[in-house]
Amino acid sequence: MPSWPEKREYISSHHTRIDGPYKVSGAAKYPSDVQPEGWLYGMILRSKWAKAKITKIDLDPALKVPGIKAAVLAPAVEERQKSGADVTMRYYGEEIAGVAGTSKQACLDALKAIKVEATELPYVVREEDAKADDAPRVWDDAPNLSTPSTKETGTVDQAFGECAAVVEGFFTTPVQLHNPLETHGNTVSWKDDGVTCWASTQGITSVHDGLSKNLDVPASQVRVISEYMGGGFGAKFGPGVEGAIAAQLSKQAKAPVRVFLTRFDQNLAVGNRPSSFQKIKLGAKADGTLHAFEFDNFGTAGVGAGGATAGGGSGVALRAPYIYRVPNTRVKQATVAVDAGSARAFRAPSCPPSSFGMESIMDELAVKLGMDPIEFRIKNDTPAPDRADDPNDPANIRQKELKLGAERFGWKEKYKKPGSSPGPIKTGIGCAGSSWGGGGRGTKAEVEIHSDGSVEVRCGTQDLGTGTRTYIALIAADVFGLKPEQITVRIGDTRYPPSGGSGGSSTSPSVSPAILTTCTKALEALQTQTGVADARGSNWPDACKKLGVNPLVTQGQWEKGLSSTNTGGVQFAEVEVDTDTGFVRVKKVLVVQDGGLILNRLTCESQLNGGVIMGMGYALYEERVMDKNSGVVLNPNFETYKLTGLGEVPEIEVILFDMPERGVIGIGEPSTIPTAAAIANAVANAIGVRVSSLPITPQKVLAALGKDKLSA
Amino acid sequence: MSESNSKDGFSISRRSFLKSFGTSAAVAATAQVEAVAAELEKANKEKVIGPEAVPITLNVNGKPIQLTVEPRVTLLDAIRNMTPLTGSKEVCDRATCGACSMLVDGKLIYSCSMLALDAQGKKITTVEGLGEPGKLSKVQEAFIEQDALMCGYCTPGFVMSVTALLMKNPKPTEAEVRHSCAGNLCRCGTYPRILQAALKAAGISKTAKTEVISYAKLA
Numbered sequence: 001m002p003s004w005p006e007k008r009e010y011i012s013s014h015h016t017r018i019d020g021p022y023k024v025s026g027a028a029k030y031p032s033d034v035q036p037e038g039w040l041y042g043m044i045l046r047s048k049w050a051k052a053k054i055t056k057i058d059l060d061p062a063l064k065v066p067g068i069k070a071a072v073l074a075p076a077v078e079e080r081q082k083s084g085a086d087v088t089m090r091y092y093g094e095e096i097a098g099v100a101g102t103s104k105q106a107c108l109d110a111l112k113a114i115k116v117e118a119t120e121l122p123y124v125v126r127e128e129d130a131k132a133d134d135a136p137r138v139w140d141d142a143p144n145l146s147t148p149s150t151k152e153t154g155t156v157d158q159a160f161g162e163c164a165a166v167v168e169g170f171f172t173t174p175v176q177l178h179n180p181l182e183t184h185g186n187t188v189s190w191k192d193d194g195v196t197c198w199a200s201t202q203g204i205t206s207v208h209d210g211l212s213k214n215l216d217v218p219a220s221q222v223r224v225i226s227e228y229m230g231g232g233f234g235a236k237f238g239p240g241v242e243g244a245i246a247a248q249l250s251k252q253a254k255a256p257v258r259v260f261l262t263r264f265d266q267n268l269a270v271g272n273r274p275s276s277f278q279k280i281k282l283g284a285k286a287d288g289t290l291h292a293f294e295f296d297n298f299g300t301a302g303v304g305a306g307g308a309t310a311g312g313g314s315g316v317a318l319r320a321p322y323i324y325r326v327p328n329t330r331v332k333q334a335t336v337a338v339d340a341g342s343a344r345a346f347r348a349p350s351c352p353p354s355s356f357g358m359e360s361i362m363d364e365l366a367v368k369l370g371m372d373p374i375e376f377r378i379k380n381d382t383p384a385p386d387r388a389d390d391p392n393d394p395a396n397i398r399q400k401e402l403k404l405g406a407e408r409f410g411w412k413e414k415y416k417k418p419g420s421s422p423g424p425i426k427t428g429i430g431c432a433g434s435s436w437g438g439g440g441r442g443t444k445a446e447v448e449i450h451s452d453g454s455v456e457v458r459c460g461t462q463d464l465g466t467g468t469r470t471y472i473a474l475i476a477a478d479v480f481g482l483k484p485e486q487i488t489v490r491i492g493d494t495r496y497p498p499s500g501g502s503g504g505s506s507t508s509p510s511v512s513p514a515i516l517t518t519c520t521k522a523l524e525a526l527q528t529q530t531g532v533a534d535a536r537g538s539n540w541p542d543a544c545k546k547l548g549v550n551p552l553v554t555q556g557q558w559e560k561g562l563s564s565t566n567t568g569g570v571q572f573a574e575v576e577v578d579t580d581t582g583f584v585r586v587k588k589v590l591v592v593q594d595g596g597l598i599l600n601r602l603t604c605e606s607q608l609n610g611g612v613i614m615g616m617g618y619a620l621y622e623e624r625v626m627d628k629n630s631g632v633v634l635n636p637n638f639e640t641y642k643l644t645g646l647g648e649v650p651e652i653e654v655i656l657f658d659m660p661e662r663g664v665i666g667i668g669e670p671s672t673i674p675t676a677a678a679i680a681n682a683v684a685n686a687i688g689v690r691v692s693s694l695p696i697t698p699q700k701v702l703a704a705l706g707k708d709k710l711s712a
Numbered sequence: 713m714s715e716s717n718s719k720d721g722f723s724i725s726r727r728s729f730l731k732s733f734g735t736s737a738a739v740a741a742t743a744q745v746e747a748v749a750a751e752l753e754k755a756n757k758e759k760v761i762g763p764e765a766v767p768i769t770l771n772v773n774g775k776p777i778q779l780t781v782e783p784r785v786t787l788l789d790a791i792r793n794m795t796p797l798t799g800s801k802e803v804c805d806r807a808t809c810g811a812c813s814m815l816v817d818g819k820l821i822y823s824c825s826m827l828a829l830d831a832q833g834k835k836i837t838t839v840e841g842l843g844e845p846g847k848l849s850k851v852q853e854a855f856i857e858q859d860a861l862m863c864g865y866c867t868p869g870f871v872m873s874v875t876a877l878l879m880k881n882p883k884p885t886e887a888e889v890r891h892s893c894a895g896n897l898c899r900c901g902t903y904p905r906i907l908q909a910a911l912k913a914a915g916i917s918k919t920a921k922t923e924v925i926s927y928a929k930l931a
Contacts, residue, residue, distance in 0.1 A: 652920060
């Protein structure tokens with residue numbers, strides 16, 4: 001049974017990124033940077049209607065624009081035209097066609113030249129409106145609101161009668177947009193001997209398989225490269241419509257074509273986090289034990305839910321009562337379709353909204369019971385009886401995280417009754433917990449050792465900014481007794497042994513075991529082949545010399561025992577609320593997080609910072625706004641879709657629980673789950689009333705305080 | 713969608729526009745307007761450029777680069793898409809995110825919002841001009857050391873921003889760094905470490921509190 005070395009010099013150290021020099025100097029080539037010989041610029045024409053039946057598309061005028069080398073219909077449009085079916089645009093921003101030319105300017109002119117005629121159809125873009133019986137139907141064959149699914153445990157109606165305290169609330173979260181800095185896109189070169197695609201993707205294999213299938217090109221003739229990529233957060237899997245369009249343009253133009261979305265288009269069409277509208281009722285016994293829980297939620301995944309997709313999850317369904325165990329529950333969930341871009345997985349799908357709703361109602365109940373919110377959580381965040389003695393159960397881990405975190409945060413000293421801090425600028429604190437799976441699976445890797453002592457480690461995985469490339473070097477260095485600078489790491493190419501997609505916090509628990517086992521096998525093979533008993537460290541150069549002309553190539557794969565699943569995580573937030581302006585300032589966030597064996601402390605801490613900052617955006621600034629009358633996205637750019645900035649970022653303190661015996665688990669998602677909940681609880685604690693809708697804007701704070709003129 | 717300034721077929725010279733005012737005004741005013749119009753026509757004749765592409769020379773990182781660009785081409789588009797210097801990124805194309813930041817005659821600008829034509833005769837510095845792997849600037853080294861980067865797409869813009877700040881203000885306070893670099897966005901969340909890197913490059917040490925606790929040793 002393989003195991004992580006107990007003595008680790010580079011693994012678990014504080015190590016800078018080996019690709020740092022390329023990123024800080026502009027030398028790193030992202031898929032949106034590559035300039036293959038003769039490359040063309042490509043752009044996409046999108047529906048300006050929220051819903052319309054296209055009656056005519058004429059691409060010829062585009063082809064006449066000087067510099068334009070190709071014009072194609074979007075694959076779905078072409079297919080429907082060919083089959084004689086209606087070509088219906090189902091949301092503002094859906095793809096119609098693509099053009100490629102020698103300059104961006106030619107493409108802009110070409111898009112304007114394309115003639116499209118359409119009959120507008122009735123549409124509905126907001127959840128509240130779509131629920132109504134007389135709302136225009138998103139899908140002809142089914143109502144917008146799906147039949148809810150209901151799950152019950154125990155006897156909830158009776159149980160509420162037995163509670164000493166009951167609280168109710170209605171909590172909403174918005175549709176959140178991924179907005180990675182590098183938009184979705186690909187540079188595709190379709191030649192007679194195959195397709196090469198530089199993809200901004202979290203899964204080169206997913207792009208590879210998608211292109212092979214969509215373009216009907218043999219899998220062995222498709223190559224996908226993603227050496228660097230500018231962020232994904234869950235939405236970048238598969239070639240996308242934009243990838244298929246880029247490929248067809250390349251085929252027609254007989255030249256490589258780069259199609260990357262504009263920021264505007266990025267916010268219309270390539271995924272989002274579903275909204276939620278959560279009606280929650282929670283009751284507890286006099287001693288503070290949770291006893292009854294009722295939950296009724298709906299949300300939208302855009303056109304990706306309802307009717308034709310049978311109201312499928314698409315991440316709309318939430319986890320309720322999330323990390324808390326309640327013996328009597330009724331959980332009712334539904335989805336509502338609207339004529340807007342479809343949802344996709346977004347960092348810890350379903351968890352941030354679940355955490356927000358649950359942790360908010362928990363704090364309400366704690367206040368009603370007169371119990372300290374931390375004590376209330378310690379009482380109720382417990383493992384299932386059969387896991388009570390399992391130190392690795394997330395609830396047991398969170399018990400320790402709550403206690404230690406509260407002490408380090410100064411919870412007892414800082415906690416005041418809600419709304420009791422003096423003056424117009426009120427301070428408050430809040431906390432929230434999280435749970436996430438993570439975990440790894442099959443990954444293959446390859447190590448090539450050369451007689452000059454140089455060594456390459458190859459794996460078809462991705463580094464999204466997560467530090468994958470770096471920990472591969474650290475692991476190899478520790479196995480071979482070398483320095484990380486002596487390891488050449490090659491990733492992001494489907495020519496290398498396959499790994500899975502980078503999602504679900506599964507990359508490090510998938511890749512790191514494969515690297516460890518493969519390097520260990522490679523070392524053994526080197527020693528066997530050369531007869532050197534211990535080839536590590538200072539013996540390395542001489543051992544390698546004995547290899548002779550042919551380098552030694554060793555293949556290996558992921559094995560059990562080096563990774564596991566399920567993390568906890570708790571966050572504490574301190575805020576200041578200006579009750580005259582409604583402005584919320586986050587002063588400090590403390591993260592107490594476990595992640596099994598930490599591969600690289602430096603990059604792990606950055607991930608935790610990043611999760612908090614994204615969660616803060618969810619709490620205070622981000623929401624996609626649809627215009628009821630025109631059906632368009634009102635805020636598809638950064639001046640109106642607001643991200644957390646350097647000016648807002650609070651002091652973030654990180655405490656990492658080191659649990660090497662659990663192996664590697666994955667840390668990308670846990671850190672963004674409880675942040676908004678902790679901040680929302682801190683705001684409620686500060687001002688004494690609850691804003692139960694994200695984002696917590698100044699207007700909502702003033703309204704909660706009864707100071708908003710609009711609501712007067 | 714970013715709209716280009718398209719030619720819609722309507723064209724009027726400034727002189728004739730001003731003249732149309734002159735005919736309905738008093739004689740004195742007409743004479744004045746005529747004089748201004750004459751000056752403008754002279755100026756117009758010398759400076760009408762485009763809409764077709766024209767040759768330009770840009771001074772980038774100390775080297776002249778010759779390009780042929782339409783007047784509507786931005787400095788970002790020209791450098792990023794017409795030269796191998798792809799370090800500056802197009803992220804928003806409308807002056808809201810800073811990923812395209814360049815120094816032009818020592819001033820930090822959003823290159824997506826400057827026309828390539830207007831950058832002629834000026835000294836342009838891109839991130840590639842600050843350093844390269846093996847020979848990085850103090851700011852670039854500080855970024856790596858403090859891990860002020862993750863996916864790296866915002867990094868060139870921030871490196872430019874911090875470099876520009878330290879050129880003007882070699883010992884900034886934390887508040888000054890936040891204010892100066894507030895025009896750069898990051899989605900991965902590297903802000904705390906960018907702050908640390910900026911201060912480190914200025915010779916000021918600031919670290920965030922991080923701690924690793926052995927779970928096995930916890931009570």
